[in-house]
Amino acid sequence: MSTDTNTDSSWQQTDVTRLLGLDLPIVLAPFGGVSSVELAATVSNRGGLGSYGLYGYGADRIAATARELAAATAKPFALNLWLPLGDSENIHPSQEEFDHYLAPLTRYFEELGLPLPERPAAYLPAFEEQFEAVLEARPAVLSLVFGAPTTDVVERAHERGIRLLGTATTVEEAVALDQAGVDAIVATGAEAGGHRVSFLRSAEDSLVGTFALVPQVVDAVSVPVIAAGGIADGRGLAAALVLGAGAAQIGSAFLATRQSAAASVYRDALRGDGAAHTVLTRALSGRLARGIPNRVTTEVDEVAPFPVQNWLTGRFRPTAGERGIADLMSLWAGQGTPLVRHDDANALIDALLADAGARLA
Template identity: 40%
Template sequence: MSTWPDTRILDLLGIELPIIQAPMAGATGTAMVIAASRAGALGSMPAAALSIEQLREALGTLRAAGTRPLNVNFFCHQPPPVDAERERQWKNLLEPYYRELGADFDAPTPVSNRAPFDSVACEVVEEFRPEVVSFHFGLPEKRLLERVKATGAKVLSSATTVQEAIWLEQHGCDAIIAMGYEAGGHRGMFLSEDLNSQIGTMALVPQIVDAVSLPVIAAGGIGDARGIVAAFALGASAVQIGTAYLFTPEASVTASHHSALRSAQASETALTNLFTGRPARGIINRIMRELGPISPAAPAFPLSGGALMPLKAKHEADFSNLWSGQALRLCKDQTSYELTRTLGAQALEKLQRT
């Protein structure tokens, strides 16, 4: 019998530990998912940066490894309309960097893209039938969501405000990820674009717990067992952890990202829209300092990254996103399996002493 104080997520998702390994597009591969799953967490595979062929291959690898249960995560943004003038102005803003680094400013701008959940992706869900399907930026349209739920999958999505949590409950979620301001990567906000609406995990979690009847998963600023214990005290049934998994050997991070994670201070992250067009938390680098982390000139998600690609190729550390949450200095170098088991054991020990 479990000795966790709240077992609703364990029972709902069929996992041993109330830990969800965050699906981090670009940094999470099958090795991390398999290791976290074998350790008792919910392993989560991000799909937003994968082609359909790559997604099918990844899910085939995970199923062959016996990874159960499995979470597959999708973005459900709406692709923006073409705005050639805005893209031209954005590239012009970056022209001094092109000249400095010797990048070809006159060459066609590369395309930066993230695939939203659609009917083709839904067919892959129907084929592999993951036990959990999670979404970022709200939920897909009703017919697609009904198809997902018809497979038997439990549906999760991120809320950054109480209003978003209520909306998710009303539209078919089985559990809600309460994403605090401290979290790394893209904000899951979808009812508002106002960053002033974003609040910290400590304030967000109990308010969402009070507002909905679904189990709540705390995310943001949780890097060790103390954060897990605090999340349970706030009424959460589980936690989602991302940045700590970036320190594992299974993380597919660049050398620059690896170095920045181990040298940056907790105060050296900020929300920025420069790299994709949507606010996301990362370690401050040169372009964030010089242009300011939030720029109205950045094209809408996910297009702004295209003009940065030639600069990134010349100097990765200065012009690439270095996603990280604010708890990075709590994180340690260990395998995904060791991290998961250690967090679970230490949190359970602390909870039993309280």
């Protein structure tokens, strides 16, 4: 249970908690590739919103994951999908183009003793396939990144009783999401770790800081707002609420806990010196993302388009993680990562509540 000694917990009830049926204004960021049922269920069971990233998951795997989550928690949880952006679902490079994209990465396959991958028939499952599986699973919440949902997506989700969260990196994107009919908006600042999920302008032209973005979004939209980016402790949670957000989405601090699916070498990196010097890079996925620099981010200059680059590096990154080679992994991390203090998710939640509660009393 929480160690918070402040008896006034009224600050914990907000427009977001009421909308989503939560007890705490804390949202776990969805992690592509390193989400875990244990961590999502831990956050949900404590009264926040546990989230699970479904990037690259086919329908069967989505159904199985949703069943595991439902067995681990009776509380609301969110599943997360990437909307198709541009022609990302229709990229089919020729063999010659594929070989050209692979060439700058061959050194890493050789270093790990892995065979070079062959050109696949597809690089990602179709969004429609994933969405149908989510509809069948009926999570309390579906969070979306890289776009605004169509009217069909909104209506079909709402028919199943699923709340929709959209993700914005600018006020313009937040307004577009509001007009599309989402139930709440995650305003994610440039400090956030992982991919920059901009969709109306280039990611490089959408780097607004969290605490400049949040109050502007609050003023511009009609739905509740969740603050994200650089929030890793109770001070950040309190600040987000004071600026008008109804909850804070927290990533790196939870990713560093033992309940996450991050490899131990990744969790160590989140506590290392490099965490204070994150960079924005396309080297690992083909899309701009914030993480701790390593050999891949510094050595790879020629990058294939997304999702080809992400698929290619995804052929060696898991092996690197298993072998503890951080230089060949995606070490996504936000600018608040040096504030990471806890290796247990429950201890982190206790600290968030105690510190925010003391400041908001």
